[in-house]
Amino acid sequence: AAQLLAWMGADVIVVETRQRLLSRGSPPYAHGIRSPNTSGHTNLLATNKRSITLNLTTPEALDLAYEMVKVVDVVVENFSTGTMEKMGLGYDKLRRLRPDLVMLSLGGFGRKGEMSRYAAMHSGANMVSGLGSVIGQPGDRPRIMGSIFPDPMSGMYSCLAIMEALHYRRRTGLGQHIDFAMSEVLTHLIPEAVFDYSVNGREPEKRGNRDRLEAPQGVYRCKGWDAWIGVSVASEEEWQALCGALGQPDLAADARFATNQARMANHDELDAIIGRWTRGHTAREAMRLLQGAGVPA
Numbered sequence: 035a036a037q038l039l040a041w042m043g044a045d046v047i048v049v050e051t052r053q054r055l056l057s058r059g060s061p062p063y064a065h066g067i068r069s070p071n072t073s074g075h076t077n078l079l080a081t082n083k084r085s086i087t088l089n090l091t092t093p094e095a096l097d098l099a100y101e102m103v104k105v106v107d108v109v110v111e112n113f114s115t116g117t118m119e120k121m122g123l124g125y126d127k128l129r130r131l132r133p134d135l136v137m138l139s140l141g142g143f144g145r146k147g148e149m150s151r152y153a154a155m156h157s158g159a160n161m162v163s164g165l166g167s168v169i170g171q172p173g174d175r176p177r178i179m180g181s182i183f184p185d186p187m188s189g190m191y192s193c194l195a196i197m198e199a200l201h202y203r204r205r206t207g208l209g210q211h212i213d214f215a216m217s218e219v220l221t222h223l224i225p226e227a228v229f230d231y232s233v234n235g236r237e238p239e240k241r242g243n244r245d246r247l248e249a250p251q252g253v254y255r256c257k258g259w260d261a262w263i264g265v266s267v268a269s270e271e272e273w274q275a276l277c278g279a280l281g282q283p284d285l286a287a288d289a290r291f292a293t294n295q296a297r298m299a300n301h302d303e304l305d306a307i308i309g310r311w312t313r314g315h316t317a318r319e320a321m322r323l324l325q326g327a328g329v330p331a
Contacts, residue, residue, distance in 0.1 A: 035140065035192035036110055040082035047106075048085045049099065090121050099123065103131045108196055112140040114153045125211040134209040136199040140192055144215035154216070156184040163220030168227050168238040176240075187223075188216045249297035250276070250304050254312040261317045265308065266330045273297070279327035280311045 040046040050057075060075035061068075070076075086102075088095040103109065109128060111118055118124050118139070125137050139145055142154025143162065152158075157178050160166055166176035195212050203209055221228060226246075227238040245251040248268045256263050267273050273294075277285040285291055285307070290300040297304055312320050324331035 035138065035189040035196065036083065037079055037081070038189060038193040039108075039196065044108075046083040047102070048080060048083050049090075049102075050085055050087050051089050052087050053089055090123070096122055100131055103128050103135065106132075107136060107200065109135060109137045110140070110192070110196070111138070115141055115145050115150045129209060129211075132209070134203055134207060136196060136203060136209050136212070138192055138196055138199075138212040138214055140188060140214045140216065142216050144218070145213045156182045156216075159184050159188075159216035160220060163217040163224075164227065164238070165220045165224055168224050168240060170240040171242045172240055174240065184216050184220055188214070188219050191219045244301060247294075249294060249301050250308060252305055252308070254305070254309050256312050256315055256317040256320055258316055263312055263317045263320045263324075263331055265324065268330070270294075272329055275328040276308075276324070279324050279329055280308065282307070 036044075036046045036048070055070050057079075058070040058073045058076045059068075060073050062074040063069070064072040064074065064077070088099055090096055090099060111123075119127075125135075125139075128137060129135050141150070142159045143149035143152055149162070154162070160178040160183070161176065163184075166178050169179065170177040192212075192214055195214060199210050199212060224238070230236045231238065243251060243253045243264070245266075248266075251266050253262050253264045255261070265276070267276055273291075274283075274286050277283050289296065291297050291304060315323065321331050
């Protein structure tokens with residue numbers, strides 16, 4: 035969130051403590067030298083940011099933090115619920131110093147409710163959001179999104195919320211405390227599953243790389259080690275083009291695949307035919323041939 039704001043021109047100051055420079059201890063290190071200023075992880079996430087080190091367990095540092103709050107527009111924090119209050123930096127305290135302060139508290143499950151005291155990183159928020167229940171192969175276990183997907187998503191939503199709060203303050207003169215949950219951001223990505231369960235009581239169905247409405251849709255193995263191509267057919271024209279690109283134009287008239295409904299019903303057989311073709315080409319070759327024929331790949 036703060037990274038995006040910094041890129042857009044905000045003057046962002048990271049408050050750190052020399053007692054626990056955890057974020058600065060991650061490799062790779064510039065020139066192979068391990069120090070607080072050479073961490074590649076920190077320098078990636080801290081571009082355009084400034085830093086101040088304050089040991090907030092001391093009264094002197096806390097006073098300096100209070101003086102900073104009086105002149106900043108926004109405070110962003112993602113400690114566990116209750117930590118800011120324990121340090122004397124809760125919203126109720128800070129808004130007495132600056133009544134129009136915008137503060138964003140970002141946690142796994144928000145600052146109120148039954149789960150507010152649970153801490154979570156990306157994988158925990160991923161599973162609780164329900165996103166894992168729609169990701170994976172049919173009949174397989176739930177999966178989480180690759181890498182730290184919830185983090186940049188939550189950062190983007192947080193950035194938007196902060197800008198909305200600043201716009202609101204410009205119109206009304208009022209600040210606000212944004213209670214932000216990573217898990218809720220991810221639930222926004224699966225509205226159909228939430229609606230279907232809420233209204234019809236149906237659990238989400240895992241489809242792998244297939245679509246609910248169109249066929250064929252899939253990710254197919256190509257020639258080479260761990261080489262794959264994604265293919266997405268969403269119209270009769272694209273289906274005809276795919277048959278031509280595969281060198282099997284007669285497939286278009288095959289009763290098993292003649293309509294989208296038939297292709298959905300016989301997706302396994304269709305995947306086997308496409309897969310045999312893609313295994314004979316590198317991913318880049320297959321992409322060029324399919325795109326050249328007008329097939330999204």
